[in-house]
Amino acid sequence: MCGLLLTAVEERFGAEIDLSGLGVDYYWNVGLQSAFELADDPAPGIDVGQSSDDVAELRALLGRPADDPPVLWHDLQHLAGVLRLLAYLDLPGVSAGDS
Secondary structure (H helix, E strand, C coil), X not given: CXXXXXXXXXXXHCCCCCHXXXXXXXXXXXXXXXXXXXXXXXXXXXXXXXXXXXXXXXXXXXXXXXXXXXXXXXXXXXXXXXXXHHHHHCCCCCCCCCX
């Protein structure tokens, strides 16, 4: 499923998206515990994420030695940030060229 969706992203936006030309970098982020512990008020767990940081962290992950495996809770959050940016860019009225 990920391959199918990422192929569609590439068809829609091309092989690379220039983050500097988007006009968006920061986004609201709900921490993992706040997102899944619905009995509590999520407000204390809301912070700010940064798309450029997410991309930098994922690039660094690719460069890690084989004996330094991914830290799933951390690295998947950066991947989720990039995926949310791609979803945002596909919203009606928003695109990689319009932002």
